[in-house]
Amino acid sequence: MGGATNWFDQGGANYARYRPDYPDVLAQALAELAPNRRLAVDVGCGNGQFTGLLAAHFEAVIGLDPSADQIAHAAPDARITYRCAPAEALAVEDGAASLITAAQAAHWFDLPAFYAETRRIAAPGAMIALVSYGVARLDPGPINDRLARFHDLDVGPFWPAERHMVENGYADIAFPFPPLAVPTMAIRRNWNTHQLLGYVGTWSAVRRAREAGQERKLTDFAADLIDLWGDPEQTRPISWPISVRAGTL
Incomplete structure (x- = not known):
C-alpha cells in the first residue's frame, strides 16, 4: 500500500510529465479559422505549452500570464514574446491580434473585463477561442467506472468550484460573440497503470484530499485500479474530449 500512497505525493516535475497536452491539429484548426496568421495572443498561458503550439502556425505569438514564475519556466521560442500580465489588462497594443486564446484558464478570469480587453486588442475579424479538455475516459468497463467514481465521488468534494465550468466546456458562461x-477532437494517450496514477496524482482535488486527511480514499483507489488493470505494464487507450468555445470578435 505504501507504493500506492507515493503516487499521490507528486511534485512539479510529475505535473509536467503526466498532464495531457493539446494536439497540434487544434492549433492548426484555430489558425485556419483566424483572419490571418500575423499575431496570436495566448492568455493565461502558464508555462507556454499551448503557446508553443500556436507558434508553429503564426508569424508571432504573445503569451500572457499573471505569474512571473510560470513565465520564467516557459520554453524560449524566437516567435514568442512572454509578458507578465493578467487577463483583465492585456499587455498588447490595440487592434493587433488575429487570434486570442485561453486554454484551460478562462474560468479564473473576470470575464467582462477580459472580453473588453479582447475587443480592444482584436484586429478586424479576429477570433477568440476558450479551450478546455474534459474528464479522462477509458474504454467502457470496470476500470473506467472506478476512475469516474473516484473523480466524481471520492475526491469530488475537493474540486474547486470553478471546475464544473471546465468539465462542461464553458458551455454555460456568457460568450457574447458570433x-x-x-x-471535434480529443487528446489521446496509451498509458499503463503507473502513468495513469501519475496523472491522477496531479489533480488539485487529490492534493486537497490528502491535506484533509483523506489518504484512505486515495490508496483504496490505487489498489482497486491495480487489481482491475491486470498486467501493470499493459497500456490502455485514454482520451480527454476537447471543447472549444470560439467566436468572431
Missing part, C-alpha cells in the same frame, strides 16, 4: 464551429 459563434464559430471548430472540428
Whole structure:
C-alpha cells in the first residue's frame, strides 16, 4: 500500500510529465479559422505549452500570464514574446491580434473585463477561442467506472468550484460573440497503470484530499485500479474530449 500512497505525493516535475497536452491539429484548426496568421495572443498561458503550439502556425505569438514564475519556466521560442500580465489588462497594443486564446484558464478570469480587453486588442475579424479538455475516459468497463467514481465521488468534494465550468466546456458562461464551429477532437494517450496514477496524482482535488486527511480514499483507489488493470505494464487507450468555445470578435 505504501507504493500506492507515493503516487499521490507528486511534485512539479510529475505535473509536467503526466498532464495531457493539446494536439497540434487544434492549433492548426484555430489558425485556419483566424483572419490571418500575423499575431496570436495566448492568455493565461502558464508555462507556454499551448503557446508553443500556436507558434508553429503564426508569424508571432504573445503569451500572457499573471505569474512571473510560470513565465520564467516557459520554453524560449524566437516567435514568442512572454509578458507578465493578467487577463483583465492585456499587455498588447490595440487592434493587433488575429487570434486570442485561453486554454484551460478562462474560468479564473473576470470575464467582462477580459472580453473588453479582447475587443480592444482584436484586429478586424479576429477570433477568440476558450479551450478546455474534459474528464479522462477509458474504454467502457470496470476500470473506467472506478476512475469516474473516484473523480466524481471520492475526491469530488475537493474540486474547486470553478471546475464544473471546465468539465462542461464553458458551455454555460456568457460568450457574447458570433459563434464559430471548430472540428471535434480529443487528446489521446496509451498509458499503463503507473502513468495513469501519475496523472491522477496531479489533480488539485487529490492534493486537497490528502491535506484533509483523506489518504484512505486515495490508496483504496490505487489498489482497486491495480487489481482491475491486470498486467501493470499493459497500456490502455485514454482520451480527454476537447471543447472549444470560439467566436468572431
